[in-house]
Amino acid sequence: MPSIDLKSEIASLVSLQELDSQIYALGIEKASKPQEIKTLEAAFELKKQGLAALEKQSLDLQKQRKEKELELAANAEGIKKLSGQLFSLKTNKEFQAMQQQIADAKADGSVIEEAILVFFEEADKIKAQIDSENLKIKEEEKIFLQQKKAVESRSEEINGKISQLDAQRKQIIPAIDPKLLQEYERILHSRDGLAIAAVKDNSCGGCHMLVPPQVINLIKMYERIITCEVCNRILFIKE
Numbered sequence: 704m705p706s707i708d709l710k711s712e713i714a715s716l717v718s719l720q721e722l723d724s725q726i727y728a729l730g731i732e733k734a735s736k737p738q739e740i741k742t743l744e745a746a747f748e749l750k751k752q753g754l755a756a757l758e759k760q761s762l763d764l765q766k767q768r769k770e771k772e773l774e775l776a777a778n779a780e781g782i783k784k785l786s787g788q789l790f791s792l793k794t795n796k797e798f799q800a801m802q803q804q805i806a807d808a809k810a811d812g813s814v815i816e817e818a819i820l821v822f823f824e825e826a827d828k829i830k831a832q833i834d835s836e837n838l839k840i841k842e843e844e845k846i847f848l849q850q851k852k853a854v855e856s857r858s859e860e861i862n863g864k865i866s867q868l869d870a871q872r873k874q875i876i877p878a879i880d881p882k883l884l885q886e887y888e889r890i891l892h893s894r895d896g897l898a899i900a901a902v903k904d905n906s907c908g909g910c911h912m913l914v915p916p917q918v919i920n921l922i923k924m925y926e927r928i929i930t931c932e933v934c935n936r937i938l939f940i941k942e
């Protein structure tokens with residue numbers, strides 16, 4: 704009686720589908736993991752941007768301070784030169800004018816020194832901010848690495864589960880006609896991991912479209928494989 708064979712083969716397909724549905728869901732979850740890791744990495748990189756900005760600020764301050772230091776050196780050099788010329792002057796008027804020039808240059812030097820001190824103070828403030836930001840980022844990095852590790856372990860767990868399900872699959876497959884299995888797998892891949900759908904309340908469990916009564920009768924006869932007219936999935940009726 705071929706009808707009994709078909710009935711038991713459909714039962715095997717239903718068991719196979721239970722495993723394949725799990726494999727399909729796990730496959731989707733696994734495929735989302737690399738993006739999940741990328742998102743975590745991007746969020747962590749974003750948190751490091753504050754530190755990068757502070758470090759740039761610190762470098763800019765150093766550069767500005769060095770410019771002022773060069774300016775101060777040039778100023779001191781100028782004062783030295785003027786002072787050297789002071790006693791070679793001939794008139795009292797020239798002497799006084801030169802003295803005034805030296806006093807002005809010294810006043811300029813004081814202004815530059817003040818500016819250099821301000822740069823040092825600013826640098827100290829930024830260094831304190833960098834230190835506290837570094838501590839924060841170390842904490843953030845710990846959290847990031849933990850989250851990343853959790854995603855990676857879940858990926859490995861999924862691999863393990865898929866292997867287990869594959870092993871269970873191999874035990875069911877010999878009970879199914881190779882041609883029918885091939886057809887089942889073709890539908891499985893083209894129909895979002897669901898190849899065999901139960902008819903419930905006169906509708907297809909895959910696409911939810913109505914299954915006509917004559918088709919339901921055909922399914923119950925187990926003479927041949929009946930597929931949904933809308934989604935082409937294999938149909939069966941739970942008993």
Ligand SMILES: [Zn+2]
Nearest residue numbers: 907910931934
């Ligand atoms: Zn359907």
